[in-house]
Amino acid sequence: MKRRAWMRALLALVALAALAAVLVAWLNVRDEAPLGGDASSFVATPEQVARGAYLARAGNCAACHTDRGGADMAGGKAIATPFGTVYASNLTPDARTGIGTWSPAQFWRAMHNGRSADGHLLYPAFPYPNFTEITRADSDALFAWLRAQVPVAQANRPHALRFPYNLQASLAVWRALFFSPGVYQPVAERSATWNRGAYLVRSLGHCAACHSPRNAFGATRDSLELSGGLIPLQNWYAPSLASSAEAGVADWSSQDVAALLKTGMTARGAALGPMAEVVFRSTQHLDDADIAAMAEFLKSLPQAPARHVEVAKLDKDVASHGAALYKNHCAACHGASGEGGAGPDGIVYVPLAGNRKVLLDSPANLVHIIVNGGFPPTTPGNPRPFGMPPFGPVLKDSEIAVLATYIRGEWGNAAPPVSALDVLEGR
């Protein structure tokens, strides 16, 4: 009797597991079109190739698929994630190691559904949760451009992910929970420009890959679109584009937004770190109409109200030590009162008073910039950038903490103090 009850429970469990497996499997092939056509029947028009080249810039494909010093689009670049290392794949039209035998439908399935030509599930380090919104026509144009590249024989390097992330079954469950395919649906009440901007930001631009928070499973949360996220393992915080206290641009002029994306430099701030790369490789190459569209969309994002943080007045010792450090190391460029420095064409050293980057809750970016310095990208609009020296080799963690705390608490600035531990984490 007892045994039968056990058997029944076991059977129920097995049935439940089978049902879950079927559900996960079904969720994984949702919205997949039949794979019609083959590689040989695909003939690209010159317009498609040209369009694809432009879209590849918009999607910044080369940022991952071209390794440092490696052949264009031949992959091999290591992408460090909290789950292990993912290696970008070879997208050149080499038949054996690249995508030379792929059909446009298979490429579309990779972009839209996150599944490779041979059927295996792709890791979302390839941002198909964003690329899924791309139109079929744009996917075909990208494919046409990729097929027009020089084939490079370079075998894909297997990913080095830890258990259980290395299993396709785990990935299937992840996808069932966090990924749903779907082409961008224009919003009827909005202008064509706004919709164009939203399409670029959400699909190819994959801005959310950095600017949205991620959960413990590394999935970005749609409900908090572009509300800021710490970039895994890089110690850079991609600030919220939906907050006027962070990097929201609702109160910026369209020209300022365009200037940041095209030149990497505005009076309000410079693109440094990962955003410098985005401007250098991607946005500076986009045409003015697309940049204006992205600006219109970004300006329309609902802005979270600034949180009021009660910050104690600077401690007297911190204030005097910080002032001394500031005078010795920072004032020559950023000015005695954090007012910034200007050349004949405008701001070259951003003001620190009232600077949102300085005042972010997370001190990660401020620490990063003090420790490592950096140059904004060279662009036609800013071809000879001024830069910031790295102070990591010159100052101790405790000194950088005092300096950062001083900058965050002086000239009307009021942001929480920075500890030596924050600096250590940022190094």
Place this chain on the structure above:
Amino acid sequence: MIMNALARLLAGAIAASAASAAVATPPQAVPDTMAQRMQPCTACHGKEGRATEEGFFPRIAGKPAGYLYNQLDNFRSGRRSYPTMTYFVEQMSDAYLREIAGYFASLDLPYAPPQTVGAPADEIARGQALVRQGDAAHGIPACVQCHGAAMTGVLPSVPGLLGLPRGYLVEQFGAWRTGQRKALAPDCMAKVATQLAPADITAVATWLSSQPVSQGPAPAESLARPLPIACGSVSP
């Protein structure tokens, strides 16, 4: 006239409203020069790129522009690896890298006294022999054959090796032997570095870092004779 004044007033008002949102004080004026732009470099490479007396970082002032450009490109392309250098140059155009190289190449500045003093005589002698004559038995050309009779480099792309920190020199040989540092193929220095015995590497570095540079620190205009081995980074 009136239009002009109006425009100026308007511009002033816009600037003022922008400033009042963020800061009260207008930004200070900074020099529109390469020296100002290159502040990040001198943090490690010393004032005006002339290196410090004790440090590890190499002098860059007065090095041939072609050599400096090749190094900047090597960092950008991963043939050399030093995280700070890669981070600084990875979003820079060729045009800017060439201007940076040209700027530091144009600086004609005095050298500090040599870093190495009181080295053992036999080590100095071995170093000098390798620099001046090489070691034919081991297939090592004399350094002077490529780096110039005075070892101050040859335009446009062969660097001078005097006035460099000993630790930096030794590490470069090590990096070439392990593939951490590469040059454009064919990589002549990788070949030389792998053929040199470790003791010979330290002897050469000791000799180089103990030479005072007082007269004629400028690179030679051209090579006296063709290169003894093929070098991808030296344009023919």
